[in-house]
Amino acid sequence: MNNKRTELQVSAIKNGTVIDHIASENTFRVFQILNLEHIKEQVYLGTNLESKKLGKKGIIKISGKFFDPEEINKIALVAPHATLIEIKDYEVTKKEKINLPESIDKIVKCMNPKCVTNNQDVPTKFKLITDHHGKTKLSCHYCEKTMAQEDIWFL
Amino acid sequence: MIELKNKSLISITDYSKEEILHVLDIAEDFEKNHRQRLLDNHVIASLFFEPSTRTRLSFESAVQYLGGSIIGFANADTSSVRKGESLKDTILTVSNYSDLIIMRNPLDGSARFASEVSPVPIINAGDGANQHPTQCLLDLYSIRKTQGSLENIHIALVGDLKYGRTVHSLVQALSLFNATFHLVSPESLKLPSAVKRWIKDAGLEYHQYTELTDVIPFSDIIYMTRIQGERFPDPVEYEKVKNSYILENKMLSASKENLRILHPLPRVNEISEDVDNNPKAYYFQQAKNGVYVRQALIAAILGLKD
Numbered sequence: 364m365n366n367k368r369t370e371l372q373v374s375a376i377k378n379g380t381v382i383d384h385i386a387s388e389n390t391f392r393v394f395q396i397l398n399l400e401h402i403k404e405q406v407y408l409g410t411n412l413e414s415k416k417l418g419k420k421g422i423i424k425i426s427g428k429f430f431d432p433e434e435i436n437k438i439a440l441v442a443p444h445a446t447l448i449e450i451k452d453y454e455v456t457k458k459e460k461i462n463l464p465e466s467i468d469k470i471v472k473c474m475n476p477k478c479v480t481n482n483q484d485v486p487t488k489f490k491l492i493t494d495h496h497g498k499t500k501l502s503c504h505y506c507e508k509t510m511a512q513e514d515i516w517f518l
Numbered sequence: 519m520i521e522l523k524n525k526s527l528i529s530i531t532d533y534s535k536e537e538i539l540h541v542l543d544i545a546e547d548f549e550k551n552h553r554q555r556l557l558d559n560h561v562i563a564s565l566f567f568e569p570s571t572r573t574r575l576s577f578e579s580a581v582q583y584l585g586g587s588i589i590g591f592a593n594a595d596t597s598s599v600r601k602g603e604s605l606k607d608t609i610l611t612v613s614n615y616s617d618l619i620i621m622r623n624p625l626d627g628s629a630r631f632a633s634e635v636s637p638v639p640i641i642n643a644g645d646g647a648n649q650h651p652t653q654c655l656l657d658l659y660s661i662r663k664t665q666g667s668l669e670n671i672h673i674a675l676v677g678d679l680k681y682g683r684t685v686h687s688l689v690q691a692l693s694l695f696n697a698t699f700h701l702v703s704p705e706s707l708k709l710p711s712a713v714k715r716w717i718k719d720a721g722l723e724y725h726q727y728t729e730l731t732d733v734i735p736f737s738d739i740i741y742m743t744r745i746q747g748e749r750f751p752d753p754v755e756y757e758k759v760k761n762s763y764i765l766e767n768k769m770l771s772a773s774k775e776n777l778r779i780l781h782p783l784p785r786v787n788e789i790s791e792d793v794d795n796n797p798k799a800y801y802f803q804q805a806k807n808g809v810y811v812r813q814a815l816i817a818a819i820l821g822l823k824d
């Protein structure tokens with residue numbers, strides 16, 4: 364029963380991807396970093412939906428779109444608790460909680476203006492670390508500066 | 519068997535405790551006899567994209583005592599960099615002409631990048647505000663030399679603990695040797711919490727003070743640093759603290775026999791000149807040790823001494 368209901372909730376699209384369990388306040392940020400405003404297919408966005416886990420959650424459903432690992436890493440940085448559901452022919456073919464990778468390559472800008480990556484043709488590279496408050500931070504492989512998740516700028 | 523051959527030194531954390539001690543052991547041998555012509559027919563590149571006369575002369579002296587030749591430039595104005603050549607191209611070109619590259623560059627992270635593109639090893643002689651690992655090695659050498667061991671020392675770090683990169687590297691390195699840290703600084707220039715975290719993660723202790731006099735009786739090493747006025751957003755704040763971290767000879771009367779005063783130099787006024795003749799003043803010898811440590815590092819990386 365329960366399974367069927369989940370399916371119903373997400374199967375409004377025939378083929379594509381559903382990003383579920385986005386913390387409500389991050390929904391538009393996810394939309395933005397994936398450049399969904401330029402997509403030609405149908406996109407549904409819901410926010411402030413009831414969620415047992417998060418209180419309020421956001422959900423984005425995108426027709427005809429499957430994300431590559433680089434894009435999934437971007438989602439992971441903005442919505443660390445999200446679930447990614449792939450739909451093919453109205454069936455859920457894959458459902459997984461997004462995990463933060465150990466390193467983030469090329470997609471994020473270093474916020475240190477004196478970093479070599481901002482002054483030479485050098486692709487960025489960050490290690491994910493957890494600070495003493497349990498917060499995830501990005502540590503630049505080159506300049507060794509760390510930045511908070513909310514300070515992230517995507518390239 | 520410790521093998522440093524072809525191992526670039528970018529951050530002090532690139533080397534293990536054993537590798538650090540190995541370099542210091544070789545440096546001891548150079549202190550006994552620094553004229554050892556191990557670099558015959560070797561060419562060392564010294565690329566200073568920003569001037570740092572003190573560091574450059576120390577490195578060049580190390581190379582010359584080893585009998586090697588030096589090519590390079592002392593600031594970016596006279597080099598192809600001025601014509602807009604990328605760092606990568608400069609490194610690739612110079613690596614064709616040399617066995618090892620010593621690089622100083624104002625960009626943070628430039629040395630790590632250089633080591634990733636260069637076919638020859640890189641020694642970081644300072645990359646912006648980031649790292650200056652040979653300063654750290656010579657500090658460690660000086661501490662071991664004066665205290666007999668690097669283990670279990672009580673070190674007071676004084677002055678600008680927020681921006682001073684030499685302080686941060688030294689904290690990282692001494693965390694391998696069971697040190698106790700006594701941190702003396704104005705409120706606005708305290709050690710960053712990320713650096714304090716390394717101390718905690720190593721299971722070690724630190725204590726914070728605002729008065730220099732508090733730490734003098736029990737310290738084995740007092741490491742003085744310069745407080746720069748431009749670090750203060752509020753000039754009034756600077757005026758208030760600028761004279762409170764000056765070490766004077768009379769303050770040392772109640773200190774331990776084995777205490778030594780270190781300073782990365784150049785000093786401005788934070789160590790009064792009447793300290794210079796006190797046998798506990800070690801900062802000029804410390805700078806001299808820099809030559810032996812750099813000789814040791816170059817010889818080890820080129821596989822010419824173990």
Ligand SMILES: [Zn+2]
Nearest residue numbers: 473478503506
């Ligand atoms: Zn950086």
